[in-house]
Amino acid sequence: MTIDLKLTGGTVLTPAGSINADVLVDGGKIVGLVDGSLPVDAGRVVDAAGKVVLPGMVDVHVHTREPGFEHKEDIETTSRQAAVGGVTTIFGMPNLSPPTNDVETLTDVFERYSRTSIVDYNHNPAPTKYGEIQAMSDMGVQAYKIYMVVDTGRTYPHPAGTGMHDHGELLRMMDLIAKTGKRFIIHPHDQALMDYIEGEYLARGDNTPKGYASAYAARSGVIWDTAIDVVLRLAEASGCPVHIAHMQTKRSIEAVRRAKAAGIDVTCEVNHWAPFLSTWEDVERLGPYALSYWVPDEGRNAVWEGMVDGTIDICSSDHAPHTRQEKEVGWTEMWSCHTGTPGIQYYYPLLLDAVNQGKISLDRVVSLVATRPAEEFGLWGTKGAIQVGADADLVVADMKSKWTIADEGVLSRCGWTPYDGRSITANIDRTFVRGEEVFGDGQVIGKPGHGRLATANA
Template identity: 85%
Template sequence: MSIDLRLSGGTVATPAGNVTADVLVDNEKIVGLVHPSVPAEADRTVDVTGKLVLPGMVDVHVHTREPGFEHKEDIETTSRQAAVGGVTTIFGMPNLNPPTNDVETLNDVFDRYGRTSIVDYNHNPAPTNYDQIQPMAEMGVCAFKIYMVVDTGRTYPHPAGTGMHDHGHLLKMMDLIAKTGKRFIIHPHDQALMDYIEGEYLARGENTPQGYASAYAARSGVIWDTAIDVCLRLAEASGCPIHIAHMQTKRSIEAVRRAKAAGIDVTCEVNHWGPFLSTWDDVERLGPYALSYWVPDEGRNAIWEGMTDGTIDICSSDHAPHTREEKEIGWTQMWSCHTGTPGIQYYYPLLLDAVNRGKLTLERAVSLVATRPAEAFGLRGIKGTIEVGADADLVVADMAAPWTISNDGVLSRCGWTPYDGREITAAIERTFVRGTEVFADGSVVGDPGHGRLATAGAESEKRLATANASGGNN
């Protein structure tokens, strides 16, 4: 037997549990998991003794900023961070210029990924043009994305063409998306309540990071909870599979738990800032650089519980870079600041560190970043797993490699991370995308344009339908 690559001597995280095995790769696929004594002639053998071999992260919530906002980031720089962070597939978001909401803009974005992405990719267009939903689905997208929000005091990061908070229009979107079999990603937000709440803060002159943080978490997160309740009920009414972004309140997590028990096809995610950032101390110390949002302790505790028991299906980065200039204004005019934080480079290592600290099992961490996102978004058996026949998207991690996150190591065009100075205990050493090494020995070695469109094949679609019919949440 002659193969392209053999990873030798590692502990492999498989669907059946951790096993000591060599991973055999040929023609971009995993072709064997064998005992180290089994002979196989390989063009290249990499000794990973003492290391973990993990499936690459499938990050379904990534802001590449291209086209339109390349001064913040672009597809190539995003994919470089992905390679370093063990992310082998990225799904981009539609809040671009022009927004991705029709066949023409989606074609343009796919062309850009194809030319410059180092890792595999897909894109979540906005379903705001109803007649474009089916044609975009036929182009191979795995999901659609909407924002239930209109920005106050700024036009970004939620530009026109990507938002919809009218309930009737949301239901129509769900009816149309349900016919495609794709999942509908929703940024939940009760706009009417937020208009009232933030108006009170602004009237008092509390246009500060603390005021902004408090407004979005006001009344135990009422703007999130009411929006998510609406989304769950509309999903039930339409039969549309939905995915809720930005889980952060106790009540919302409990609502999703009940919805799953009732058979509603809902998945949800927590972003890097939920478990690892956005404490009140972070808000005080980092101000606009910590926001996204403030997560009070009750919400953070519920997040960890949901990550542990499977209510929260997915960890996706919500990688959202902005320049220092766009952040600095937030110290005195937070409602004019571009909110969001970069995160794709460090989320997987932070989760592995959490495993070392006893916050999560390795099995749950792998499910959150790889297995479950692949299942939920139509890539089951293709991405997110180490098994024969799957793409050879592999990460080699050292679970006993302390290091310190630093702005000096940031590959984002924005040049900063809210985790500067944080010490963690696990490191990613190598990343392979379809058997090709894209990160090794501290350097990105993959070529722009290596990435390919990650989309569901017929067999994956069949297995996804079977899993959804049986309520396959794990």
């Protein structure tokens, strides 16, 4: 008998730890982890000697921009970046046009993924149409997403139909989502406090990147902390599994740590910009191209601590591309600028570089990008781990590969990265989705339409 694929000679990261083994793949599944001395006939043999074999990243927070904003990005270009970055499953976000918040719009989005995505996928619709929540769950979604925010001075990236900050309505959403058993992703934000704080900055004419950065981090991140306190209490009251996006303050990380200890079903994530792109120096140098948000040193230190000790469950990219034209306005009118930064192509390599720097262990990185998202978003057993019976979503990474990130290598339609010029020491060599190589030898070789819907029943 001949199997399809054998990855040989690498150090393999499994749920039981690192082992030296050959990974055997047949029919898109992992069928064996065996000693390299065992003779196995394979249609293709990939030499991973001197490298690590990792599970593909399950990125549950990705803005594909399709439909409605394809001038920024689309599903195919997003999935190309995913392949290069070692991401084998993406979960899209609902802030589209039209917003994804019912069966009709979700059907359209799923059809778009099936035609053009290179990697596997799911989508997080907004639960703003209450009668549609159960029906969308029945279609295979693994989570829902809401923004507790109304944009000031712009209509994007948080368009109508995707937001809710009324606490009573949030509790109603949680009650309905709890019945599905799916997780509720929440972008935390205290709108009333933000209106007041933003108003102070705008009243004195400080519509700059520094002003914007300072406003969102004002008073030790009060707009984040109060919102997260509300979310945690409502999660306790409803029994709804919640997932908090954009963790960035010391107090909110401590609050989540206490909530977990109290038995509240809460998970949380850190996006690429918090550990790698959130210093004041970044704000001064890159202005709108660094925002997302400024994270003061106390918050960044707490983020790294939470990533290491497990309080923070998941690293997801919050890949959020915008054109240079949409960013340039931010130098003088930051509140009119589309905030967010592209990140899916480089997050996994940046984390592997952090391993080399001694900031975090490789086991923890694998947990953050693969194991925990698969466990908490209903994909465990098929995604998130190198184990027999799981999908062969595999990454071969070179931990001794010094290179420099550059705009010239960006596959995003936006054509830029905030990491331009940053040198790192680890790289993705090859990416496989269900045993099919989608990236290798420096080229995306996966075909649009290879991706499949990733669900608990897949």
